Amino acid sequence: MAAASPVSFDDVRAAAARLAGIAHRTPVLTSRTLDSLVGAEVFVKCENFQRVGAFKFRGAYNAAAQLTPAQLAKGVAAYSSGNHAQATALAARELGTSAVILMPEDAPRSKREATAGYGAEIVTYDRYTEDRTALGEALAEDRGLALIPPYDHPHVIAGQGTAALELLEDTGDLDALLVPVGGGGLIAGSATAATALCPRIRVIGVEPEAGDDTKRSLEQGERVTIPVPRTIADGQALDTPGALTFPVNQRLVDAVALVGDDEIVDAMRFAFERLKIVLEPSGASALAALMAGRIDNPPRRIGVIASGGNIDSERFAALLGR
Structure with missing residues (x-):
């Protein structure tokens, strides 16, 4: 089956x-x-x-809006090359919480600036040598944040x-x-x-x-x-x-x-x-x-x-x- x-x-x-x-x-x-x-x-x-x-705002907000009050109080995390980063940062702001976003070092400047502009903290990595999923999961766990993945949720x-x-x-x-x-x-x-x-x-x-x-x-x-x-x-x-x-x-x-x-x-x-x-x-x-x-x-x-x-x-x- x-x-x-x-x-x-x-x-x-x-x-x-x-x-x-x-x-x-x-x-x-x-x-x-x-x-x-x-x-x-x-x-x-x-x-x-x-x-x-x-389109990324649709998924990020739908996921963040279903977090518990306790989860929202601690904040959210995401990893993204740019659009999901911005979407999660804005969703967090709309819901009154904070966001930490893992972005590749070579992400387009406009996307990094927009993500920061929505109030998120940005942490960078090398997309060609490092595993963003593993880094993102570790970041969320270390800081006690609710992880909102870019697609696998x-x-x-x-x-x-x-x-x-x-x-x-x-x-x-x-x-x-x-x-x-x-x-x-x-x-x-x-x-x-x-x-x-x-x-x-x-x-x-x-x-x-x-x-x-x-x-x-x-x-x-x-x-x-x-x-x-x-x-x-x-x-x-x-x-x-x-x-x-x-x-x-x-x-x-x-x-x-x-x-x-x-x-x-x-x-x-x-x-x-x-x-x-x-x-x-x-x-x-x-x-x-x-x-x-x-x-x-x-x-x-x-x-x-x-x-x-x-x-x-x-x-x-x-x-x-x-």
């Missing part, structure tokens, strides 16, 4: 109720130019307009699933849903919601070519670890899928497409020039896969989650000028 899923559709709906009035209900954009380019009707869920500029997964829930509420049935994949929390939650609302939907993950750990893992039927990838999509620079997220994605995700860094930049440029929105590389990867023809036989109605827009002006200009 298959193990029970750590997250149900009821959990996603409960998260949506918990987030109501706290998280933004982000807009869904359409573009006739984009539709013509890909030969389908495309609906872009703009999580770059979410609080902290990314049922409440985090459920919170992330509210993005797809909103999208389908706004658009009606879709034939496919494209979701960026890092640790797998966004796609696990989104697939839980999407397949419950629209059983025939194809859920397709998108990873950078250099960071194809989920694609390899799904193909091999078990979690695979790769060298920490070097890609402009820093939010997707992970070496292995989550222990909780992977079984969900094994069951619900139909395929994983890969995109190159140059294709991601092309999607960022298109989003800026034609959709009039700013996306960070990770936030543009699902759009990039669609625009670059990486989706086999694209169906008629496609949802795309644009997962975040946290990028500073200098890096944005440098990437688009390359």
Whole structure:
């Protein structure tokens, strides 16, 4: 018998109720130019307009809001390359507690500054030589803090699933849903919601070519670890899928497409020039896969989650000028 899923559709709906009035209900954009380019009707869920500029606030707040008063009194901890860091810091501030965040030394400056701006203490590490999960767990234990992981937590997964829930509420049935994949929390939650609302939907993950750990893992039927990838999509620079997220994605995700860094930049440029929105590389990867023809036989109605827009002006200009 298959193990029970750590997250149900009821959990996603409960998260949506918990987030109501706290998280933004982000807009869904359409573009006739984009539709013509890909030969389908495309609906872009703009999580770059979410609080902290990314979908991560949904999961972080949903998890932090379910801590006990005693846990909140001691504070929370997280480890993240940037968006979950900001999300946990803001969630902690909203709930009247403190946050300590472990971030890689090479995290984008704008993300570190924003995390500190929300009141969090930042501790750094080397993402290429140190194990952030082990460091984060030790940090939380040493200080007596409640750890909110970036994806491997049922409440985090459920919170992330509210993005797809909103999208389908706004658009009606879709034939496919494209979701960026890092640790797998966004796609696990989104697939839980999407397949419950629209059983025939194809859920397709998108990873950078250099960071194809989920694609390899799904193909091999078990979690695979790769060298920490070097890609402009820093939010997707992970070496292995989550222990909780992977079984969900094994069951619900139909395929994983890969995109190159140059294709991601092309999607960022298109989003800026034609959709009039700013996306960070990770936030543009699902759009990039669609625009670059990486989706086999694209169906008629496609949802795309644009997962975040946290990028500073200098890096944005440098990437688009390359």
